[in-house]
Amino acid sequence: MERRPSGVRATTNTSRKCPECQHTSAENRKTQAKFVCVECGFSAHADFVAAVNVKEAGLALLACSQPSPEARASCQEPTEATRVQSCA
Helix, strand or coil: CCCCCCCCCCCCCCCCECCCCCCECHHHECCCCEEECCCCCCEEEHHHHHHHHHHHHHHHHHHHCCCCHHHHHHCCCCCCCCCCCCCC
16 A cells, blocks of 8 residues: 555546546546547647646645644634624
């Protein structure tokens, strides 16, 4: 079994997922090098598509990891209704 650092996820379907419409299908890979989305028609080199999807997954992972409790608290959904008071 492969060991990964905590928080690192395996990337699956990176060259099968359309970066435009998010549709994932084996049929999107017409050849080893060619990607054509069967839903929206987006086409590009499969390595480019995989790179875009890996980048997006990495950015999403970074956006969800906070370095401190203060940052973690600022990313939480509100637990109670808050009132905004206007300045008079």
